[in-house]
Amino acid sequence: xxxxxxxxxxxxxxxxxxxxxxxxxxxxxxxxxxxxxxxxxxxxxxxxxxxxxxxxxxxxxxxxxxxxxxxxxxxxxxxxxxxxxxxxxxxxxxxxxxxxxxxxxxxxxxxxxxxxxxxxxxxxxxxxxxxxxxxxxxxxxxxxxxxxxxxxxxxxxxxxxxxxxxxxxxxxxxxxxxxxxxxxx
Amino acid sequence: xxxxxxxxxxxxxxxxxxxxxxxxxxxxxxxxxxxxxxxxxxxxxxxxxxxxxxxxxxxxxxxxxxxxxxxxxxxxxxxxxxxxxxxxxxxxxxxxxxxxxxxxxxxxxxxxxxxxxxxxxxxxxxxxxxxxxxxxxxxxxxxxxxxxxxxxxxxxxxxxxxxxxxxxxxxxxxxxxxxxxxxxxxxxxxxxxxxxxxxxxxxxxxxxxxxxxxxxxxxxxxxxxxxxxxxxxxxxxxxxxxxxxxxxxxxxxxx
Numbered sequence: 001x002x003x004x005x006x007x008x009x010x011x012x013x014x015x016x017x018x019x020x021x022x023x024x025x026x027x028x029x030x031x032x033x034x035x036x037x038x039x040x041x042x043x044x045x046x047x048x049x050x051x052x053x054x055x056x057x058x059x060x061x062x063x064x065x066x067x068x069x070x071x072x073x074x075x076x077x078x079x080x081x082x083x084x085x086x087x088x089x090x091x092x093x094x095x096x097x098x099x100x101x102x103x104x105x106x107x108x109x110x111x112x113x114x115x116x117x118x119x120x121x122x123x124x125x126x127x128x129x130x131x132x133x134x135x136x137x138x139x140x141x142x143x144x145x146x147x148x149x150x151x152x153x154x155x156x157x158x159x160x161x162x163x164x165x166x167x168x169x170x171x172x173x174x175x176x177x178x179x180x181x182x183x184x185x
Numbered sequence: 186x187x188x189x190x191x192x193x194x195x196x197x198x199x200x201x202x203x204x205x206x207x208x209x210x211x212x213x214x215x216x217x218x219x220x221x222x223x224x225x226x227x228x229x230x231x232x233x234x235x236x237x238x239x240x241x242x243x244x245x246x247x248x249x250x251x252x253x254x255x256x257x258x259x260x261x262x263x264x265x266x267x268x269x270x271x272x273x274x275x276x277x278x279x280x281x282x283x284x285x286x287x288x289x290x291x292x293x294x295x296x297x298x299x300x301x302x303x304x305x306x307x308x309x310x311x312x313x314x315x316x317x318x319x320x321x322x323x324x325x326x327x328x329x330x331x332x333x334x335x336x337x338x339x340x341x342x343x344x345x346x347x348x349x350x351x352x353x354x355x356x357x358x359x360x361x362x363x364x365x366x367x368x369x370x371x372x373x374x375x376x377x378x379x380x381x382x383x384x385x386x387x388x389x390x391x392x393x394x395x396x397x398x399x400x401x402x403x404x405x406x407x408x409x410x411x412x413x414x415x416x417x418x419x420x421x422x423x424x425x426x427x428x429x430x431x432x433x434x435x436x437x438x439x440x
Contacts, residue, residue: 013256020252024244038248039377042420045252046316121238128239142200143235149202168196171231178234180227 012052015060016045022061022145023068029140030072032129044071059151066155069137076133119178127177135170142167186214191221199228251420254402255312303364304407304416308400310361310370311381311418320372320379321357331358335369341386343369344413344433351432353380373429380419380429387414395430397423406430 016023023044027037044067048055055063128136137156141147153160191214197203198211215222314320323334332345338360347355356372361383368385387409398405404426406417417433419426 017252020244020249021242024248025242028242034245035377037242038245038251041244041248042252042255043315046255046312049256050316119234119238121240124234124238125240139235143232144239144241149197149200164197164202167200168193171196171228175227175231178231180231 012049015052015055015057016048016064019061019064023064025144026065026068026137026140027072029128029136029144030069030133031075036075040071040075041068044068047071059154062147062151062155065141065145066157069155073133123178127174130177131170131173135166135173138163138166139170139174186210188214188218188221191215191218192224195221195225195228199225199232251402254400257401304398304400304405306363307381307383307416308403308405308418310363310383311379311403314359314361314370314372314381315379319359322359324357326355326357328355331355331371334358335360339367339369339385341369341413343371343384344411344415345371346433348373348429348432351428353429353432375419375421375425375429378419378421380417380421380426382433383416383418384413386412395434397426408434410434 020041023041024037027040027044028034031037031040044064048064048067051067128139131139134156138152141152141155147155149160149163152163156163158166191211194203194207194211198208203211215225323331325331325334326347326349328345328347332343335343335358343358345355345358349355353373353375356374356379358369358371361368361370363383364385366385368383371382371384373380373382389409390412391409392411393409395406395408398407400418403418403420404423406415406426408415408430415433417426417430419429421429
């Protein structure tokens, strides 16, 4: 019993702790807030701990990321419900894209700005932040975590075809916002 | 392959998710179709932009220690004891040994061991309530709803204060069982963080200064006053916890 206990505890830490950066990155992109991301990730790890018995080994990264994204979507849902009842806390909740959105609007009538070289990290950040959460999620998992369609499908619990179409739509929207439009021929 | 189909498969192609047959068809099409080729160029631009400029956030060090802290505390809770990490097993063994020997050691070391055990219980209860989402038995931000709820459930009057103006809105209360007796637990919120306040009668009836501890990444404050013993647990920073305790202990607010 004692030996098993030790093995399981060590197994948990070995299986999911190495993926903390990936977990935080996903939560940070989904919540768009450092504090919230930290809270969500901690909550996710506690959930993971609780359900570790159901982890059958294998892909620890996919397993923990699935829990993180579910916790994130719970948080987003809860916050939406809360916002209906509570006065809006500007300091915490001002979404990054509000500020950036205005900047982007200014750039809209200015086609010269569309050259790739002129797109700053800030603008890209804002444009990514404006994508719907499930598009943003697919893009973050693909472009920043380098996961395959199959892995993303498992984590987000949708068919592979949906992953592909979400990525296509996410990129299309992103290009529109960055004025990397399809060339008119 | 026509253009519509090529555009549909372009993402899979650039993501290396197509089988060999489709890859060959795509290559042939892209060589002969300037429109789809231009589209591919734009997609490649977006990809290199994302690779170069999109931020991959890394977990702050404090988050890592918070998680390690809670991961190593929580297994002491009953439902999770299936896999207590090694360090805690040894610690548990030490506590068990201390308990066995307690009849032979002095009063003071028994008290010290007890305080440590109670503090572990208090932190574990805070973590467990957040983990299982059993935050409150009575959910209300109104002290006049929460306080009477405890009538008949515990044999003392808990201190329930409305601290919403001080930035700590009351969320509710619940019953808990700590230190071998039913206790009152109140939950306050501070931004995205939860603050648990546990209280039960202090048999010695002392009035003590606030003592602060850190346990498994949580800040804990403890004191006795007005015949009650208080423990506050939260993952907020020391100064914020100090502010909360000061507000809770302040005499200016109605009880």
